[in-house]
Every structure is written in C-alpha cells, then in structure tokens.
Amino acid sequence: MQLQYVLLLAAALFCIGIYGLITSRNAVRVLMSIELLLNAVNLNLMGFSNFLDPAEIKGQVFAIFVITVAAAEAAVGLAIILAIYRNRNTIDMEQFNLLKW
C-alpha cells in the first residue's frame, strides 16, 4: 500500500468522472459524475493526509468540508435540474443548447 497507488486510483476515478461528465446525456448522471470527481479529490486528500501529514491530518478536515459542500452542491444541482425539467419536460443535456452563438 503506497501513496502512489492511492493517487493513481483517485486519478482514475477522476478521469472516469470526467468521462461521465462530458458524455452523459442525462443531467442527473452529470451530477453523479461530479460526485465521482469530488470523491476522487477526497481520495487524494485522504491519501496525502495519511502518508504525508499523519500528525495534523489537515487533509481529513478538508475532505469533511468537501463532502459537506458536495452535498450542498448536489442539492442545488438537483434543484436546478428540477427547475429545468419543469420548464422543458426533459433532462436530456443535448436539449439544453439554447445559449449558443
């Protein structure tokens, strides 16, 4: 068990999250991908905290903040999706292209 493996796993999770963020057509899945990204970040924070700063574990404090803010962000995100859904009757990301050129 080494820091690198943790970081690589987090990076892989981040990339999967990015992939999902860019390719998903469902807006909820986009939010889910964002959660994946945030979790990847949390993994990083935990890893660094464990291996580099075991005394003060500031990374863990950061992770708690991130989880909190992620929850709030997901709530607001779902509210936005709901608001759009009420207007447009769909949550297909490809239908939300009104603000172009």
Place this chain on the structure above:
Amino acid sequence: MLDSFSQTIWLVPLYALIGALLALIWSPGVIRRTGPRPAGYINLLTTFLAFLHSILALREVWQQPAQDLRFPWLSAAGLEISFDLRISAISVGALALITGLNFLAGLFAVGYMEMDWGWARFYALMGVFEAGLCGLALCNSLFFSYVYLEILTLGTYLIVGFWFPQPLVVTGARDAFWTKRVGDLLLLMGVIALWPITGTWNYSDLAIWTNTWAKTVALDPFVINFVCLALVFGPLAKCAQFPFQLWLDEAMEGPIPASILRNSVVVATGSYVLIQLEPVLSLSPVSTFTMIVIGSITAMGASLIAIAQVDIKRALSYSVNAYMAFVFIAVGVGQNHAALLLILVHALAMSLLYMSAGCIISNNITQDITQLGGLWSRRPFPAIAFLVGAAALIALPPFGGFWGLLELTNQLWTTKPILVGVVLLVDCLTAFNLIRVFSLVFGGLPKQMTERSPEVLWAMVLPMMILTGFSFHLPLVLKQFNIIPSWANLNHSLALLLIVSSTLGSSLAAFLYLRKEQPKPIQLVPTPLRELLANDLYIQKIYRITIVALVGITSKITAWVDRYIVDGAVNLVGVGTLFGGQALKYSTTGQSQVYILSIVLGLVLIGVVFWLYFEPVLGF
C-alpha cells in the same frame, strides 16, 4: 546716377507681371459690363514701359563690363541659393528684344483678337510669358533658369489651351506640356547632379570653374557626360528638337499672336540656357556631339517636313525647329556668338512671318495654303512682310539671317566642313519652303477662299510694318554695334555658297509654284515619302506605340496591381477576420458539456506545458 536704368533693370519683369495681374480684372467673371479691352491696353502700356526701360538701360550697359547682382533667396544648412542677376549687354539686349516683340505681338493681338472675349486671360498669359522670359534673360543662375523654364512650360500649357472648347487645342496643350515637362525634368536631374560637382549654379562661377578647377581635377568622364547630356535634354524639348518636336506642331492650335511670341522667343529660351551652359557642356565631347547630331537631324528633317505641310502655321513652325537646330549646332561647336546672333535674327524674321500669316488667316479663314492664292495684288503689306521675313531668315545679304548663318558657317568651314553642307542644305530647303508658301498664298490666281480678301485692321498691319522696317534696319544696327564683320573680312566663297543655296531654293520654288503650266497640286516626290513628311515622320504614332503605350500599359498594370493585389491583400485581412469570427463563433455550441470538455483540454494543455517546462528542472 548715370546708370540708374541699368541698376533697376530687375523692374522689367515686374512691369509685365503687374500688367498680367491687372489684366485679370477684366475677366468676364469679374468685370461683367464693360468688356475686356482695357486688359489689353494696360498690358500694352506696361510692356511699352518695360521696352523703354530696357532700351534706356541698353544704352547704359553697352560696351560696359557685365555687372552681377545677388540676392539671397534660401539659406538652409549647407545650401545657399541666391537669386543671381546679370546686367550685361546681352541680357539687357535680350530684354529689349523680348519686350519689343511682346509689344508688337500685343498690338497685333488688339486687331487679331477683335472678336474674342478672352482678352483678360490672353493678355495675362502674354504678361506672364514676358515676365518669365525677361526673368530668364536676366537670370544668372542655372537653378532659377530652371524655375523660369518650368513657369514658362505651365504658361505654354495655358496659352496653347486658350480656346479650350476645341478638342484639338486640348490635346495640343496636353502634348506641349508633357513634352516640355519631360525635358524640364531631365534638366532638373542635370541641375541637381551638377551641384555636387561644381558647388555652384551661377553661370559666371560655372564658367570660372570650367576654366580653372575642371582643368586641374580629374573629372570622371562618365559622370560629366551624363550630367551634360541631361543638361542638353532640357533645352532639347524646349526648342522642339528631334524627337521632341511634335508639341510645337500641335501648339499651332493656339492663337496666332501667341504663336508669334512662342515661335520667335519662347522656343529660344532653351537655347538661351544652353548658350549659358556652353562652358560646362564643352567639358563633355559626348554632349556636344549629341547636340551637333540632333541639331543636324532636326535641321534637315524639319525643313523637309516643312515643305510637305499645307497648313501655313505649321509650314512655318517647322522652320522654327530647323533654326533652333542651328543654335544647337552652334553651341555644340562652341560658338555662342553665332548662336546669339541666330536667335536674334530668327526671332525677328519668324515673328514677321507669323504676323504676315496671321494677317492672311485673320480674314481668309482657312490656313490651308492649297486653298489660298492670288493675294499679291490685293494684300501687298502682308506679302512684302512675308518676303522680308523670308529674306531675313534665309541667307540673303544684306538681311540678318545671312550674317547669322555666315557667322555659324565661318567657323565650321575649317573645323567641321560636313556641317557647312548641312547648313547649306537646310538654308536651301527653308528658302524653298518659304517661297513655296509665298507663291501658294500670294501668287497664282485667287481661289474660292481668297476671292474677297480685304486688308486687315491697322492694329495688325502696323506692328507688322514696324517689324518689316526693323528687319530692313537690322543689318545697319548690327553694323553700328560692330556685331557683324565688315565686307572686306568675309569669307567670300562661303558667302557666295550661302547666297547660291538660298537663291537656288527660292528660285526653284518660285519656278515650280508660280509657273501657270504646272499642274497643281505639285507632286515632287513619291506619295509614300510625301505622306511620311506630311505626317511629321508619323511621330505621333511613334509616340503612341512606344512611350505612350509603355506608360499606358504600365499604369494599367500598376492600377490593376493596386486594385486587386495591394487592396486585395489588405481586404483579405479584413475578410479573413470576418470569416474567422463567423466560423469560430460555432465554438460556442451552447452545450455546457462541450465547455467542460474545453476546460479539461485546456487543463491538459497547461499540464503538458507545465510538464515540458519544469521537467528538466524538477526531474520528474
């Protein structure tokens, strides 16, 4: 106080200029009610004042050494341009000639321009010419000679284009301006190139420089030849020498009083500058050779062309070319004295011939000598004036032309005998041409155009007869001033040759054109040759297919390049920017996921750059 007139001689050009300015008040747009005639009278008055002043000054400066006046004009760093005047017998004599002829031409115009409303413009331009010519005559600086020549070029443009509603007048004025302008520009090159070599534009200093410095310093013959050629080419166009002779022919579209002045005096401006430059030109054998060759070609060509003309003004104008060519030959062989004498006699004789022609044209309407005839019995004054003018132009003693040509040939006789042949031939041809014109206009039977031909107004006859009288007296005047050699010192065989050539030409013409049995029109030479000469060697077509075509095509190409390539390149930038904006706006797709993708790509890019940049430092 004895020489007060010669000290104020610089006023003479100003009289004319004041006359010119005052004349403009009577332009039809300014004084609308009382007609333009006072413009002419004022101009005559100022011209007469100028003439009087010149004559009085001439009395003072005669046999006196030349005096130089110098006014600083421009003083910049390292360049002092001064306005130099020379008061000598020659310059003041030239003033008297110019103002005198201008007065007579102005008086002639009072009659000739009787039915014309453009007196203000006409007399203003005559005044400008007089002022410019007087300025040039007094000027002792090559730089200011150039300035005067340019002003006179503009004056020529305006006065040839006097009756501008006529299309041929407009093209003639255009050609006169351009042709003389080309010569002026070549002269300007020479003038500017002369400065670093000599460091002076003053004619007297140039002569001193030639006699002292030029002998001691090794001048690059290449440079001095080119500079001298440029200095020759300015007067070449001014004097309507080959191949710049077309403008003088087309300038015959102008009013005849102006032609009087132009053909007698204005074309001589170039040769006057040439004469003053003679010391410099003598440094370059190439330029003197060019002068002699071009002079000979023009003299022979123009006198042949003159014989093939049917327009009386044009038939005379080609003799002007021929006589200016004599001046070129004279300067080419270094005979300034002969050149000045030739200018004097030519100016008087030619203005007399033009006045006579003007008297005929004025009330016979046509200028075509084949339609004129039989005027001798009814128009004796112009006829006598024409004969006297002809005699004064060709070598017929005791008239002036004989002395001018004798002076010229006297030196050539020992140095360049071929040129004596040229002079004799041209003299013979000119005599033939003048007597041909005389016989066709005054001899024979009246034709339709000349059946009723009354004598013209006194204002035209009077100056003509004054000039006739002066032409008679010219030999006496010359003798009085010891300008011509006495009969005992003459080269008698040469004098005889000249007389024979003139007599031969004139009697041949008289025999051919006055004989009743001779069928008219006379066919002397095969038709193609006659056509060639009548069309001035097709010089207009030659201009058109060479230089005009070259400039025309070049300017079309340049305009095309400008419009499509230069403008196109600049417009392409604009169009490219527009296209870029129009095309790149589609990068704003409206899909937030695409924006995220572009953010990610940007991050990757930053990462790559970061890595490439810090990799060597940190050694990842």
